[in-house]
Amino acid sequence: MPNPPAPKKVSFIVYFIGFTAALAGLLFGLDVGVISGAQHFIEQDFKIGDKEIEIIVSALLWGAVFGTLISGVLSSHFGRRRTILVSAVIFVIGSLACSMAHNEHTLIISRFFLGIAVGVASFTAPLYLSEIAPRTVRGSMISMYQLMITIGIVLAFLSDTWLASYATFGGVTGGHWRVMLGIIAIPAAVMFTGVLFLPESPRWLFLKGFKEHAVNVFKRMHLDDVEIAAEVQEIEDSMKVKQNGFQMFLKNSNFRRAIGLGIGLQIIQQLTGINVVMYYAPKIFALAGFENVSEQMWGTVIVGITNVLATFIAIAFVDRLGRKPIMYAGFLVMGLALLTVGLLFNMDIEKNPGLGYPAIGALLVFIVGFAMSAGPIIWVICSEIYPLAGRDLGVTCSTATNWISNAIVGQTFLTMLATFGGGNTFLLYGGLNALFIIFFVIFVPETKGISLEQIERNLMSGRILRKIGR
Helix, strand or coil, X not given: CCCCCCCCCCCHHHHHHHHXXXXXXXXXXXXXXXXXXXXXXXXXXHCCCHXXXXXXXXXXXXXXXHHHHHHHHHHHHHCHHHHHHHHHHHHHHHHHHHHCCCCHHHHHHHHHHHHHHHHHHHHHHHHHHHHHCCCCCHHHHHHHHHHHHHHHHHHHHHXXXXXXXXXXXXXXXXXXXXXXXXXXXXXXXXXHHHHCCCCCCHHHHHHCCCHHHHHXXXXXXXXXXXXXXXXXXXXXXXXXXXCXXXXXXHHCHHHHHHHHXXXXXXXXXHHCCHHHHHHHHHHHHHHCCCCCHHHHHHHHHHHHHHHHHHHHHHHHHHHHHCHHHHHHHHHHHHHHHHHHHHHHHCCCCCCCHHXXXXXHHHHHHHHHHHHCCHHHHHHHHHHHCCCHHHHHHHHHHXXXXXXXXXXXXXXXXXXXXXHHCHHHHHHHHHHHHHHHHHHHHHHCCCCCCCCHHHHHHHHHCCCCHHHCCC
16 A cells, blocks of 8 residues: 655644654653662662662663563553543652652662652553554654653752752752652652543454454544554564564574664663763763862753753764664764763863863763663664564564663772772773674664564575664
């Protein structure tokens, strides 16, 4: 069936659906970013050290691992919409619980519970968007979700910076960190309210036998008959391919190769060191000689804004230049930038305070390198390399690996600083980024302009991984 012509006007309900579901990405970014600015005050209030802070930071990430692993079952049994509603409720309860924690132990438990919502949302919201968005705006809707994550991080940094300017909040010294963590319940409640008005995913309705209901969803979105017929045909074609990822993994070595590549890519993404910067930016600014808390917080905001703006580089060029050229450039930039940071930190910034500015400049260059390459493009590649019948398992493995690696990085950075020193820690991360280029040369395919069906045929025929995109 030929592709339908693009509609002259996309209805308001389509934009409402896209924005409301993308709020899950905003909450994701808020929860990831908020802990960066709150650490200093939590440390003072609870009188704890680096080890406890590492556990508090990583608790949310381990919760996200668990949330990701249960998301497939939840979204399949209850539906995409109801699962997003569940995640919104957990966001609200978890955020409020974090804000009322009376010691580090209850904060760790609350952060783990909140992480379940992050994991569920990070799996289900993009799935929902990909299944309900009309094909003419599908790419932009999914991109909106990814962009909202980076915006959420910036908003968390801005909120933290503003709240940190107050010595007390509600008459409680250090009470602003509680507001930092608790205020996220507001956008979570907004998302819950909005999702109540959203329709269920048409693909899920088809899977459960509610074809007429699914067609009504498309009508509610003001699609014309030709567009509806095309969407229905696409869903019916995809349903002919039954998901049997576990059987494929046990029986097919080619599929296992794809799973291994996806896992490797996600580990690499986290070992770039990006979330070291996102979670511990104020501490890094302190290493660079910026001892004033206000300077550290505003520096964190600059990091977040740089991350948002540089993401547009990948969006603009990923389909023009290809995946691998951008990845080579990004990892080269990241490696050189972090090696520069490490060398400057080893030159005793306390005695040479002027070195702090070029060190932070190099750190921002690193952020640009990540946001234009490993950040978005590794997710793109992971979405392209799995055979259709095993795609659900492949994406689950990739997402879970990302969160596990993320948690390990978050739980070890301060220990590495104490053990190796700031300069040597960043030299290590810089060296890893340089080595990762070799991995891309040997294993990673160029998938630009290649259909998913051709990639699958190449993989399953036994071609080496770097050539499955030819």
